[in-house]
Amino acid sequence: MASSTMHAVGVAQYGAIANLQSREVPKPSKPTGREMLVQVKAISVNPIDMKVRAGTYDDPPDYYERVKSLLQEPPHFHIIGYDGAGIVLETGPDVKYFKPGNEIFYLANPVKQGTYAEQVLVDERHAGHKPGCVDFVQAAAMPLTYATAYESLVNRLEIKEGEKAAILIINGGGGMGSIASQIARYVCKLPVVITTASRPETIAYTKKMGATHVVNHREDIVKQIRALNLPADTPLKYAYITSRTEQYLFPIAEVIAPFGKICSIVQAKFDMYGSQMMGKSLTFSWCWLASGAYHHYVNDQEEKHHDWYEQLGQYLGDGTIKCHLMQRLKATAEGIREAHRILDAGTAIGKMALGVDEPGLEEAFC
Numbered sequence: 001m002a003s004s005t006m007h008a009v010g011v012a013q014y015g016a017i018a019n020l021q022s023r024e025v026p027k028p029s030k031p032t033g034r035e036m037l038v039q040v041k042a043i044s045v046n047p048i049d050m051k052v053r054a055g056t057y058d059d060p061p062d063y064y065e066r067v068k069s070l071l072q073e074p075p076h077f078h079i080i081g082y083d084g085a086g087i088v089l090e091t092g093p094d095v096k097y098f099k100p101g102n103e104i105f106y107l108a109n110p111v112k113q114g115t116y117a118e119q120v121l122v123d124e125r126h127a128g129h130k131p132g133c134v135d136f137v138q139a140a141a142m143p144l145t146y147a148t149a150y151e152s153l154v155n156r157l158e159i160k161e162g163e164k165a166a167i168l169i170i171n172g173g174g175g176m177g178s179i180a181s182q183i184a185r186y187v188c189k190l191p192v193v194i195t196t197a198s199r200p201e202t203i204a205y206t207k208k209m210g211a212t213h214v215v216n217h218r219e220d221i222v223k224q225i226r227a228l229n230l231p232a233d234t235p236l237k238y239a240y241i242t243s244r245t246e247q248y249l250f251p252i253a254e255v256i257a258p259f260g261k262i263c264s265i266v267q268a269k270f271d272m273y274g275s276q277m278m279g280k281s282l283t284f285s286w287c288w289l290a291s292g293a294y295h296h297y298v299n300d301q302e303e304k305h306h307d308w309y310e311q312l313g314q315y316l317g318d319g320t321i322k323c324h325l326m327q328r329l330k331a332t333a334e335g336i337r338e339a340h341r342i343l344d345a346g347t348a349i350g351k352m353a354l355g356v357d358e359p360g361l362e363e364a365f366c
C-alpha cells in the first residue's frame, strides 16, 4: 500500500537557517477545484523563502497571521518553497489545462504548504507545461522570477512593445534582474536596457542577459547614467527596482524623464518628500505577484498567469528567453540549507535550483 506520509523540509519555528529541517509529514489531501497534486522533481530558492523561514517576511503585513495554522495545527510544520517543477499525479474536478502524467512548472500558494516536499498541491492557474528544451531543475528556476518580472514590466509599468524608450533595472545580475532584463530587451523590445551590477562576474552576466549598458550600483548612479548621454528620442521612461528601494528611489527620480514610471518589488520604509517624484509627475507602483490570490480578488489576472507560463515555454523553446539557472544542488535538507546560505550572503548570480535526481547519497527532502 502507498505510504500516507512523505519527506518535506521546513520549519517548526521561524528563525535561523539551521531551523530548516527534514520531517516525515502527511501527504497533501486530495486536490479540490482547480488544484493538482504534483510529484515534485525540482525546486528553486528565492529571497521570499529566506524571509518566510526567518520570520521576517513583510510584503503583506498580516502574512504570519494568515499562515499561523500551519504551525498551530498538526503537523506543526511550515513547508517552505514556492517555485517547483514536477509531474501531475492527480487533478481536481475543475482542472482544465492539465492531466495526470503532464510535466509542469509552477508557483505554489504562499499561504499554503510549500514546494520543499515530495508532493505539493498547486493551482493550475499558476502552472504551465514544462517545455522539452529544459530539464526539471532548469524549469523550477523560472516561474516566480519570470511571472513577477512580466507582471511588473507589462502590467505595472505598462511598457509597450517596441517603444523607443530606455529602462533602468536595479540589480541586473540577481535572479529577478537577469530575467527582467531579457523581458525588457527581447519581449518588450526596448532599444536601451540599463542595468546595475558591481562585480566583474555580475557585470558580465547582466550583459549576457540583455543589458545594453551597465552602471555600478556601488558608485554614483546619477552621474553614470547622465554620462551615458541617451539620445533625446530614447528617454529613460522606466525604472525597475529589485534591491533596496529606499536607496535607489531618489537617484532614479533625479535621472528619469518627466512622467516616467518606477516599479519596485522590494519592501522598504521611505519618504518621497524632497525627491523629484512630484516635480516630474512620476508614477510609483509596487508589484507583489501574489496580490490577486492573497486578497481573493476576482478578475481575469489569475487566469493570465497560466498563459504567461505557457508563453514562457514558447520563449524558452525559440530562444527569446534564456534560462537563468546558474547553480544546481541536490534537493535535500542540507542542499536547501546551503542554498539559503548562498542567498543570505547577497552574492547570488542568476538562480539556484535543486533537483531530486541530482547526484548525492541522501534521499530527496531528507
Ligand SMILES: NC(=O)c1ccc[n+]([C@@H]2O[C@H](COP(=O)([O-])OP(=O)(O)OC[C@H]3O[C@@H](n4cnc5c(N)ncnc54)[C@H](OP(=O)(O)O)[C@@H]3O)[C@@H](O)[C@H]2O)c1
Pocket: 046, 047, 048, 059, 144, 145, 148, 170, 171, 173, 174, 175, 176, 177, 196, 197, 198, 199, 202, 203, 217, 242, 243, 244, 264, 265, 266, 287, 288, 289, 290, 343, 346, 347, 348, 349, 350
Ligand atoms: N514583490 C515580489 O513579488 C517579488 C518577487 C521576487 C523577488 N522579490 C524581491 O526582489 C529582490 C531581489 O531578488 P533576487 O532573487 O533578484 O535577489 P538575488 O538574486 O539574491 O540578488 C543578488 C544580487 O544582489 C546584488 N546586490 C547586492 N547588494 C545590492 C545593492 N545594495 N544594490 C543593488 N544590488 C545589490 C548583487 O549584485 P552585485 O554583486 O553585482 O552587487 C547580487 O548578485 C528580493 O528582495 C526579493 O525578495 C520580490
